[in-house]
Amino acid sequence: MSEFLLEVKNLKKYFDTPKGKLHAVDDVSFSIKEGKTLGLVGESGCGKSTAGRVILRLLEATNGEIFYKGKNIRELKKNKMRELRKEMQIIFQDPFSSLDPRMTVSEIIEEPIKLNKIINDKEKRFERVLELMDLVGLSRRLMNTYPHELDGGRRQRIGIARALSLDTKFIVCDEPVSALDVSIQAQILNLMKELQQKLGLTYIFITHDLSVVNHFSDDIAVMYLGKLIEKAPAEELFSNPIHPYTKALLSAIPRPTLDRKVDKIILKGEITSPINPKDNCRFANRCNYVQDICKQTEPEFKEISPGHFSACHVFSDHLSGEFE
Numbered sequence: 265m266s267e268f269l270l271e272v273k274n275l276k277k278y279f280d281t282p283k284g285k286l287h288a289v290d291d292v293s294f295s296i297k298e299g300k301t302l303g304l305v306g307e308s309g310c311g312k313s314t315a316g317r318v319i320l321r322l323l324e325a326t327n328g329e330i331f332y333k334g335k336n337i338r339e340l341k342k343n344k345m346r347e348l349r350k351e352m353q354i355i356f357q358d359p360f361s362s363l364d365p366r367m368t369v370s371e372i373i374e375e376p377i378k379l380n381k382i383i384n385d386k387e388k389r390f391e392r393v394l395e396l397m398d399l400v401g402l403s404r405r406l407m408n409t410y411p412h413e414l415d416g417g418r419r420q421r422i423g424i425a426r427a428l429s430l431d432t433k434f435i436v437c438d439e440p441v442s443a444l445d446v447s448i449q450a451q452i453l454n455l456m457k458e459l460q461q462k463l464g465l466t467y468i469f470i471t472h473d474l475s476v477v478n479h480f481s482d483d484i485a486v487m488y489l490g491k492l493i494e495k496a497p498a499e500e501l502f503s504n505p506i507h508p509y510t511k512a513l514l515s516a517i518p519r520p521t522l523d524r525k526v527d528k529i530i531l532k533g534e535i536t537s538p539i540n541p542k543d544n545c546r547f548a549n550r551c552n553y554v555q556d557i558c559k560q561t562e563p564e565f566k567e568i569s570p571g572h573f574s575a576c577h578v579f580s581d582h583l584s585g586e587f588e
């Protein structure tokens with residue numbers, strides 16, 4: 265049995281567009297141990313949500329393998345996949361759009377339990393709904409209210425309760441706090457951390473904001489135009505970033521605790537199109553360190569020190585091999 269709950273190998277998702285193939289996720293590989301969090305970061309349009317949806321098979325991959333508990337789930341038939349969905353869930357950025365406005369809080373949380381025939385007895389099902397409301401810190405007096413009567417934090421708690429209502433082990437959290445006020449963000453992040461410890465959950469935590477995943481993730485993977493460009497344990501990524509794009513992302517975070525002043529790196533140049541991209545470094549147009557080789561060949565995503573991977577001709581190539 266693999267030591268990983270999830271292993272993604274050479275995952276690709278291309279969309280057909282009138283202008284050609286859009287490489288939303290392009291040869292991405294990573295793995296996550298049970299009970300751990302992988303933060304998946306990168307700017308808008310880099311393919312984070314597509315990767316999350318493809319892993320859950322809400323979208324079919326173009327190519328690659330997705331191993332969950334050692335089984336390639338891309339080979340599973342519909343009914344087996346339906347069974348597995350009880351373990352694999354998603355939480356969205358805007359819970360409002362995913363919550364039926366005509367249903368009350370308790371009906372919304374009850375729905376997946378009813379549809380999946382987890383608990384058939386009505387009273388017992390109601391007990392479970394109350395238990396879930398307690399678990400996510402939603403007061404029981406809110407059970408007959410409607411989503412529009414609640415604030416964003418409480419709505420996200422409903423989204424989390426729904427995601428936990430089945431036999432949940434793994435959750436793709438797609439920007440779950442991005443739409444919330446900063447003070448509420450912290451409450452929801454704390455709740456998610458608590459639930460992870462209590463229930464042994466495994467998360468992929470998607471965000472465009474590196475500062476959100478700093479204390480939350482075990483590992484952080486940085487995406488750029490469909491590619492993973494760096495991945496490392498969270499602390500290592502923050503203290504020793506290798507890739508120029510990661511450095512630029514980090515420089516944009518205000519960090520008052522650091523005595524060393526980090527100048528914000530402003531990225532210039534046009535973003536490369538994800539449609540029919542060339543086999544070169546996709547960051548080359550915006551990189552301050554670009555060399556001829558960067559425009560000709562794609563840098564390999566390789567391990568530079570134990571657990572620290574990066575794809576850069578200039579900064580990874582001369583470092584790799586040192587720890588062997």
Ligand SMILES: Nc1ncnc2c1ncn2[C@@H]1O[C@H](COP(=O)(O)OP(=O)(O)OP(=O)(O)O)[C@@H](O)[C@H]1O
Pocket residue numbers: 279280281286287288306307308309310311312313314315472538
């Ligand atoms: N159904 C689709 N058809 C065509 N292109 C798509 C489709 N879904 C996503 N894309 C494209 O795939 C790329 C990746 O999109 P995706 O939504 O995964 O990015 P993201 O990193 O989640 O961005 P954001 O931070 O804005 O949510 C984008 O160029 C997007 O336009």
Ligand code: SF4
Pocket residue numbers: 507508509545546547548549551552553554555558563575576577578579
């Ligand atoms: S491979 Fe070249 S262009 Fe790409 S990030 Fe590294 S230095 Fe910059």
Ligand SMILES: [Mg+2]
Pocket residue numbers: 312313314438
């Ligand atoms: Mg997204």
